[in-house]
Amino acid sequence: MEPQVGDRPEKSRYEVLAGDGTETAGFAEYFLSEDEIAFIHTEIDPRFAGQGLGGLLAQGALDDTRARGLHVLPYCPFIRGWIHKHPEYTDLVPEARRARFGL
Numbered sequence: 001m002e003p004q005v006g007d008r009p010e011k012s013r014y015e016v017l018a019g020d021g022t023e024t025a026g027f028a029e030y031f032l033s034e035d036e037i038a039f040i041h042t043e044i045d046p047r048f049a050g051q052g053l054g055g056l057l058a059q060g061a062l063d064d065t066r067a068r069g070l071h072v073l074p075y076c077p078f079i080r081g082w083i084h085k086h087p088e089y090t091d092l093v094p095e096a097r098r099a100r101f102g103l
Contacts, residue, residue, distance in 0.1 A: 003017060003056055005017075005057055006060075009032075012030055014057060026043055026053055028041070028042040028058065028061050035071055037070045039079040042076050055082065058079055059082075065092060066089075071092065074101050075101075
């Protein structure tokens, strides 16, 4: 089974599931407020390091936030770095706040 990214609002995080789809390989924690989502921490289990799951998680979470019409505040260094490497996602960060995040 291919890794899947999903929102777990009861835990305030996106998760990437690996293996048979029941094992949490990593997560991106967030704080949701009205029309903004602030990503605060991302973590991949060391057992799954180097498999591209962090990037899959970031892309899945950001694609979902785009579909929901949310603005992104990338306080998490991993999410911020991923956006920096994929400038097509920069528009998710409010223009007036991009300098604050180095975008």
